Amino acid sequence: MLFGERLQQKRADLGLTQQDTADKMHVSRQTISSWERGNSYPDINSLIKLSDYYQVSLDILLKEDTAIQQYLDQKTIRRSLRPILMTLLLIDIIYLALLILDKMNIVHLGNPAFIILMIFGLLNVVALFLVVAFHYKMNASHKNT
Incomplete structure (x- = not known):
């Protein structure tokens, strides 16, 4: 599974919308969408925040991509x-x-x-x-x- 798919799955598992995540991460909803589609990637600080927010290790988020x-x-x-x-x-x-x-x-x-x-x-x-x-x-x- 690719990074964007993992992000999307973890967000859905937690019952969050892209806007919920965007608000927490201090980015636009379009940025979250772009990350989930694999069009762009977050920087290392945002990766850590995502890992904490989605309650998933960085290893799991990044594995295989x-x-x-x-x-x-x-x-x-x-x-x-x-x-x-x-x-x-x-x-x-x-x-x-x-x-x-x-x-x-x-x-x-x-x-x-x-x-x-x-x-x-x-x-x-x-x-x-x-x-x-x-x-x-x-x-x-x-x-x-």
Whole structure:
């Protein structure tokens, strides 16, 4: 049985409406409906509240539904990617600023320093593109589940 079906069954077993649950969870009735249809998933805090409200363990709610586990894992990975993306972007901005300052003869980089800067800058740009591509790939796979 899928997560949404379990939610719907537990709610019905307790004689609750979607609106009852929505009021208790501080979300809209449409959100509860979306969770029960499997169109979206609650965050971890809402999962815990649902578990308490429906008087059912998280293990039972989540068991056998790999889609919600994958969703929660991807959310964690996406959150972990943000600082990496920001760091790579900042390095690229500094790299471009140094190149512009060198071309405007404001800062003079010697030939060895310029070559090293070019190599590290290009490697950083490649890394940034790879991380962004991975991020988009995760978003695409999330939309497919």
